[in-house]
Amino acid sequence: xxxxxxxxxxxPPVFIIHQQQFSQKFKLLKAxxxxxxxxxxxxxxxxxxxxxxxxxxxPITSDILRRLPSLQLVVTGFNHIDLPECRRRCxxxxxxxxxxxxxxxxxxxxxxxxxxxxxxSGDRFVRSGIWPKSIRYPLGSxxxxxxxxxxxLGNIGLKVxxxxxxxxxxxxxxxxxxxxxxxxxxxxxxxxxxxCNILVxxxxxxxxxxxxxxxxxxxxxxKDGILINIxxxxxxxxxxxxxxxxxxxxxxxxxxxxxxxxxxxQELIELDNVVLTPHRAxxxxxxxxxxxxxxxxxxxxxxxxxxxxxxxxx
Amino acid sequence: xxxxxxxxxxxPPVFIIHQQQFSQKFKLLKAxxxxxxxxxxxxxxxxxxxxxxxxxxxPITSDILRRLPSLQLVVTGFNHIDLPECRRRCxxxxxxxxxxxxxxxxxxxxxxxxxxxxxxSGDRFVRSGIWPKSIRYPLGSxxxxxxxxxxxLGNIGLKVxxxxxxxxxxxxxxxxxxxxxxxxxxxxxxxxxxxCNILVxxxxxxxxxxxxxxxxxxxxxxKDGILINIxxxxxxxxxxxxxxxxxxxxxxxxxxxxxxxxxxxQELIELDNVVLTPHRAxxxxxxxxxxxxxxxxxxxxxxxxxxxxxxxxx
Numbered sequence: 001x002x003x004x005x006x007x008x009x010x011x012p013p014v015f016i017i018h019q020q021q022f023s024q025k026f027k028l029l030k031a032x033x034x035x036x037x038x039x040x041x042x043x044x045x046x047x048x049x050x051x052x053x054x055x056x057x058x059p060i061t062s063d064i065l066r067r068l069p070s071l072q073l074v075v076t077g078f079n080h081i082d083l084p085e086c087r088r089r090c091x092x093x094x095x096x097x098x099x100x101x102x103x104x105x106x107x108x109x110x111x112x113x114x115x116x117x118x119x120x121s122g123d124r125f126v127r128s129g130i131w132p133k134s135i136r137y138p139l140g141s142x143x144x145x146x147x148x149x150x151x152x153l154g155n156i157g158l159k160v161x162x163x164x165x166x167x168x169x170x171x172x173x174x175x176x177x178x179x180x181x182x183x184x185x186x187x188x189x190x191x192x193x194x195x196c197n198i199l200v201x202x203x204x205x206x207x208x209x210x211x212x213x214x215x216x217x218x219x220x221x222x223k224d225g226i227l228i229n230i231x232x233x234x235x236x237x238x239x240x241x242x243x244x245x246x247x248x249x250x251x252x253x254x255x256x257x258x259x260x261x262x263x264x265x266q267e268l269i270e271l272d273n274v275v276l277t278p279h280r281a282x283x284x285x286x287x288x289x290x291x292x293x294x295x296x297x298x299x300x301x302x303x304x305x306x307x308x309x310x311x312x313x314x
Numbered sequence: 315x316x317x318x319x320x321x322x323x324x325x326p327p328v329f330i331i332h333q334q335q336f337s338q339k340f341k342l343l344k345a346x347x348x349x350x351x352x353x354x355x356x357x358x359x360x361x362x363x364x365x366x367x368x369x370x371x372x373p374i375t376s377d378i379l380r381r382l383p384s385l386q387l388v389v390t391g392f393n394h395i396d397l398p399e400c401r402r403r404c405x406x407x408x409x410x411x412x413x414x415x416x417x418x419x420x421x422x423x424x425x426x427x428x429x430x431x432x433x434x435s436g437d438r439f440v441r442s443g444i445w446p447k448s449i450r451y452p453l454g455s456x457x458x459x460x461x462x463x464x465x466x467l468g469n470i471g472l473k474v475x476x477x478x479x480x481x482x483x484x485x486x487x488x489x490x491x492x493x494x495x496x497x498x499x500x501x502x503x504x505x506x507x508x509x510c511n512i513l514v515x516x517x518x519x520x521x522x523x524x525x526x527x528x529x530x531x532x533x534x535x536x537k538d539g540i541l542i543n544i545x546x547x548x549x550x551x552x553x554x555x556x557x558x559x560x561x562x563x564x565x566x567x568x569x570x571x572x573x574x575x576x577x578x579x580q581e582l583i584e585l586d587n588v589v590l591t592p593h594r595a596x597x598x599x600x601x602x603x604x605x606x607x608x609x610x611x612x613x614x615x616x617x618x619x620x621x622x623x624x625x626x627x628x
Contacts, residue, residue, distance in 0.1 A: 017453075102456070102458050102482065103431075103454075103456055103458075106427055106431060106456075106457050106458070106481060107427075107431055107433070109423075109427065109481075110424065110427030110428060110431055110433050111433065113420055113421075113423065113424035113427065113428075114424060114427075114428055114433050114434070116598075117417075117420060117421055117424055117594070117598070118591075118594065119421070119424050119425065119428050119433070119434065119589065119591055120428070120433065120434045120437045122590075122591035122592050122594055123434045123589050123590050123591060125592055126578055126583070126590040126591065126592050127583050127590065129583070131575075131576040131578070131592045132576040132577060137592055137594060137597075139331075139597050139598055139599045139602065140417075140594065140597060140598045140599075141598055141599055141600065142416070142417055142420075142598040142599070142600035142601065143420050144416050144417075144420070144600075145600070162480060163480045163481060165480070166476060166477045166479070166480035167420060167423075167477060168416065261445075262445040262446040263446060264440055264445065269440070269441050269443070275433065275437050276436075276437050276440040276441065277432075277433055277436035277437060277440065278436050278439055278440050278445045278451055280431070280432070280436055280451060280454065283451075283453050283454060284430075284431070284453055284454045284455055284456040285453045285454075285455055285456070286455065286456035286458075286459070287456065288453065
C-alpha cells in the first residue's frame with residue numbers, strides 16, 4: 001500500500017524531533033532538502049499534494065496556496081497562514097498550538113519567580129565562589145500580593161493567571177475584548193501597566209501588537225515594575241526596553257523572546273536584573289510528544305475522510 | 315522615659331536589617347559587640363534582662379537560660395530553643411517563622427520550574443553568546459502531570475503543595491503523622507521517593523531527619539528523579555547526593571541549602587543539571603518587614619503585659 005504524501009516546506013521542530021515516526025506513516029515531500037527551488041519543488045508536486053505541515057517560521061501565504069491547487073489540509077503549530085484564502089479554497093486547517101500553552105504559562109511563572117527571588121543570579125553567585133567570602137546578598141521581592149497585568153488573555157494568559165492566583169497575586173488584564181472572567185479588565189495597556197507591578201506579555205504578534213510595549217507603557221510600569229515576555233520579541237520595543245533597564249527606570253525583565261533572536265543585545269547580557277532564555281517556552285519533551293500525536297491524528301483523520309481532531313477550519 | 319531592655323546574643327537577619335528601628339524602641343544589649351565573653355556579658359545583665367530575640371544560628375540552650383534568671387520572653391524566627399526548660403521556668407516564647415513560609419514555598423516552586431525547564435542553564439546559554447551559533451538546546455520537561463512528594467507537610471510543605479496543584483501536579487507526602495488533607499500519605503520516605511518523580515524537602519532538621527535523604531531514598535527516586543531542598547542542608551546526605559548527580563543516577567537537584575554552607579561542593583558547581591541558591595528561601599524585603607513588625611508587636615505586647623501575638627508558649 002502506498003503511503004499518503006505529506007509536504008514539508010520547512011521542517012517544524014515537532015517534525016525534526018519525530019521525523020522517523022512521520023516517515024513510517026507518510027511519503028515525505030521535503031522541499032527544504034531538495035536541490036530545486038521551493039517554487040520548482042512545489043510545481044513538481046502541485047498536482048498530488050493534498051496535505052502539508054508547517055509552522056510560524058514558514059508562513060503559508062496566498063502565493064504558496066496558489067501553487068498548490070490540490071491542497072486540502074494544512075496542519076500547523078501556529079497561525080501564520082492565509083486563513084481567508086484557505087476558507088475560500090475550502091482547505092481545512094488544523095492547529096496544534098494549544099498543546100504548548102501549559103508549558104508556555106509555566107515558563108512565564110518560572111521567569112517571574114526567578115527574577116523576583118533572584119534564582120539565576122543567586123546561582124551565578126554560588127557558582128562564582130563568592131558566597132563564603134560575603135554573606136551580603138541583596139534581598140528578593142515577594143510574589144504574593146503583587147498585582148500582575150496579563151497582556152492578552154487567551155489560552156496562555158488564562159493559564160498564567162490561574163497559576164499566579166495560587167501564589168496570592170492579584171490579576172488584571174488587557175485584551176482586545178473584555179472576557180467573562182473575574183479579573184479586572186483594562187481596555188488600555190498603558191493604564192494596565194500603571195496599575196500593576198508586573199506585566200506578562202501573552203498576546204499574539206500582529207501588526208497591531210508590534211511594539212505595543214513601548215516607551216509609554218514602560219514608563220507607566222515604573223521604577224519597581226517588572227516585564228515578562230513569553231510571547232514574541234517584536235511585541236516589545238527592545239531598544240526602549242534596554243534603555244529603561246540600563247537606566248533603572250524599570251526593575252527587571254524576564255525574556256524568553258527577543259526582537260532579532262537569536263541575537264540578544266549585549267546590554268541585556270551584561271545586566272544582573274534580567275533572566276534570558278533562548279525561546280524555549282514551549283520546548284518540553286511532553287509538548288513535542290503531544291504535538292506529534294495531535295499532528296498525526298489530524299493527518300490520519302484527514303486521509304480517512306474523518307473529522308479533524310483540532311480544526312481551525314474544517 | 316527609659317526604654318525597655320532587649321538582649322541580642324547574636325543578631326538575627328531581621329535585627330540587622332531593622333536595627334535602627336529596634337534601637338528607637340529598646341535599649342539594646344548587644345552581646346556580639348561587647349568586648350566581654352558571652353558568659354560575662356550575660357552575667358553583667360543577668361538581673362535586668364527580661365526579653366531576648368534570637369534565631370536558628372544562636373540556639374537558646376538550657377545553659378543560657380540558666381544564666382538569665384529574670385528572663386520572661388524569647389522571641390525567635392525559628393525553633394532552636396530549649397522549650398521544656400522555658401516551660402518549666404514560665405518563660406514565654408513567640409515565634410515569627412510563619413512570616414517566611416510563603417516565600418520559602420515560592421522558592422521551592424521556582425527552583426523546580428527552573429530545573430525542569432532549564433531557566434538558569436538557558437540564561438547561561440544566552441549569556442555565553444552560543445545561541446546564534448547553535449539552535450540545538452536540550453528540551454526541558456513538563457511540570458504538569460508530575461507526581462511530587464512533599465517531605466514534611468507543615469506550613470511550608472502545604473503551601474508548596476497548593477501552588478503545585480495549580481500547575482497540574484499530583485501531590486503525595488511523608489510526615490511524622492498522617493494529616494487531614496486530600497494528598498496521598500506515605501509513612502516511609504523511601505516509598506514516597508519510589509512513587510514520585512520529584513521530592514521537595516520541607517521538614518525541619520532534627521536528629522531524626524539528619525541524613526534522612528540518603529543513598530536508599532535517592533536510589534528509590536531514580537534516574538529521572540529530581541530533588542528540591544528548601545529546608546536544611548544536613549537533611550540530605552550531600553556526599554551521596556553529589557555521587558548520584560555526577561553518575562546520572564538522579565536527573566537533577568534544586569538546592570537552596572547545603573550541608574556545610576556557605577561551602578558548596580565543587581562537583582555541584584560544575585554540574586549543569588543543578589540550580590544552586592545561597593540559602594535565600596525566606597529572604598525578601600516583604601518577609602523581613604513582616605518579621606520586624608511581628609517581633610516588635612510581640613515585644614510591645616509583652617512589655618505592656620498583654621497577650622503575645624504569635625505565642626509558642628505564653
